Amino acid sequence: MKNSGKIITKDLNLFIGKQHILKNVNIVVPDNKITVILGPSGCGKTTLLKSMNRLTDLYPEMVLSGQILIDDKDILKAGAEVPEIRRKMGLLSQRPYPLPMSIYKNIAYGLKINGVSNHKELDDKVEYYLRLANLWDEVKDRLREPASTLSIGQQQRLCLARGLAVDPEIILADEPTSALDPLSSNAIEKQFVKLKSSYTIVVVTHILRQARRIADHIIFMYLGEVIEQGSANKFFNYPEMDKTREYLKGAFN
Amino acid sequence: MKYFRYKEEKIFRVLMLVSTLFIVLALAIIIFSILYKGLPMLSWEMISQTPKGGFYLGKEGGILNAIIGSFYLSVCSTLLALFVSLPLALFMNIYLKRYKFVLNTVRFFLDLLWGVPSIVYGAFGFIIMIHFGLRASLLAGIITVTLFIIPIMVRAMDEVFKTVPVGLYEASLSLGSTRSETAYRVFLRQCYPGIITAVLLAFGRGIGDAASVLFTTGFTDHIPVSLMQPTATLPLAIFFQLGAPIAEVQERAYAAAAILTFFILIISILARLSSGKFQRNKINF
Numbered sequence: 001m002k003n004s005g006k007i008i009t010k011d012l013n014l015f016i017g018k019q020h021i022l023k024n025v026n027i028v029v030p031d032n033k034i035t036v037i038l039g040p041s042g043c044g045k046t047t048l049l050k051s052m053n054r055l056t057d058l059y060p061e062m063v064l065s066g067q068i069l070i071d072d073k074d075i076l077k078a079g080a081e082v083p084e085i086r087r088k089m090g091l092l093s094q095r096p097y098p099l100p101m102s103i104y105k106n107i108a109y110g111l112k113i114n115g116v117s118n119h120k121e122l123d124d125k126v127e128y129y130l131r132l133a134n135l136w137d138e139v140k141d142r143l144r145e146p147a148s149t150l151s152i153g154q155q156q157r158l159c160l161a162r163g164l165a166v167d168p169e170i171i172l173a174d175e176p177t178s179a180l181d182p183l184s185s186n187a188i189e190k191q192f193v194k195l196k197s198s199y200t201i202v203v204v205t206h207i208l209r210q211a212r213r214i215a216d217h218i219i220f221m222y223l224g225e226v227i228e229q230g231s232a233n234k235f236f237n238y239p240e241m242d243k244t245r246e247y248l249k250g251a252f253n
Numbered sequence: 254m255k256y257f258r259y260k261e262e263k264i265f266r267v268l269m270l271v272s273t274l275f276i277v278l279a280l281a282i283i284i285f286s287i288l289y290k291g292l293p294m295l296s297w298e299m300i301s302q303t304p305k306g307g308f309y310l311g312k313e314g315g316i317l318n319a320i321i322g323s324f325y326l327s328v329c330s331t332l333l334a335l336f337v338s339l340p341l342a343l344f345m346n347i348y349l350k351r352y353k354f355v356l357n358t359v360r361f362f363l364d365l366l367w368g369v370p371s372i373v374y375g376a377f378g379f380i381i382m383i384h385f386g387l388r389a390s391l392l393a394g395i396i397t398v399t400l401f402i403i404p405i406m407v408r409a410m411d412e413v414f415k416t417v418p419v420g421l422y423e424a425s426l427s428l429g430s431t432r433s434e435t436a437y438r439v440f441l442r443q444c445y446p447g448i449i450t451a452v453l454l455a456f457g458r459g460i461g462d463a464a465s466v467l468f469t470t471g472f473t474d475h476i477p478v479s480l481m482q483p484t485a486t487l488p489l490a491i492f493f494q495l496g497a498p499i500a501e502v503q504e505r506a507y508a509a510a511a512i513l514t515f516f517i518l519i520i521s522i523l524a525r526l527s528s529g530k531f532q533r534n535k536i537n538f
Binding site for chain 1: 350351352353418419420421422423424425426427428429430431434438439442443531533534535536537538
């Protein structure tokens, strides 16, 4: 394992009131790989993911301490540049949240707020990112229609395209396939594998099989603690901790 | 036990049906009686002329003064209230969301203000008028009605913004939007139909209220040409006509009521039409 990573947390602790949600989390997320944060429901995976792009700011009851280093900069110390930090990290949530506008504008929105105003450039980029998310052929004739008319699997790919369009370096995905049918899930997983050469991808999941399919690097969490982390090969074939072995055998979920 | 559950189901179905019928019936009777008594009196003269010399004695003239007065008053008040209410409601749901105690306090006071009777706003407007040496005027009326409908508009919008799922908020922020971009580009689009409803609700209260304009706007037979002049309004026109001792004038009150109802109907339809496109874009969660 490399010593430096794209995202590094140091002694990250998170409390909600007296509840200790994240306990001394020290993780390293390597560049240009798919890192899967694995663990049973309610172990703090999603919270850890949301703290990475400061969405925890929305919940005043969450108290964070420690460091989250992204490219060696502590984002917990950031002030006014938070929107820029968030832009660098595309978020794919459990169920798609398309913006209340047309398919075209869903992609163009992020481009516009980040300074692209030329129509030709917008058209080109919208097409480029819809192709990148493997959605273009399905929507090219209905770009002006509301995003709400798409199926839920298409909406999730639209959200992926929208996130990619603002040129992030990291993709954060929070159980991105949990609301999707198997075909759409498959499409999203394939997309991640295709994209990993140019992005750092972090996927939260509680589906062991999904982790086996896509993970290069695993962070295994249980009750707010990181039990084990390392390459997927090592994690699945030569687990170090008893807890990991139990989990892999399906002793708890 | 099982049997009772089915019976309960039936009872509630009947109950709902009865209450729905009751509301629809009440509305139908109101509209019918207004039209029945008002339509015969509704003439071109009624809506195209101001009261002539013998108007209150059942002679010629119309209520154009009140129609135009109410139009000025309600449109100006609604626009002014909108300029205050929309930013406030957005502020509450985007910036104040973190501060639950402050937010709930603001909501509590707005609800209190909503509950204050309009005659109290009228009395308050009257005090302000005296303080600034104003006479009963269109301006004083606009200020009073604006104050009176702001809490209604803010709380109605607030309820709409509350329905925006936190996931949509997070999605917008994750694209690098600031909070104000999220407010004006995402929340507004998602909530447009609801905002229109809130504005209509406030407009309806503003145009239909008599007590708040009684002291502040006054009444006159002339069409207002300046903000500083007293102005006639439809609710007061109805009030004065009903109070007249002559049957013919009393019947004209129903014509005025029909015009007022018609006014609200037209505005509602226009607003609905304008929200069609946004209704389609709205994401249903």
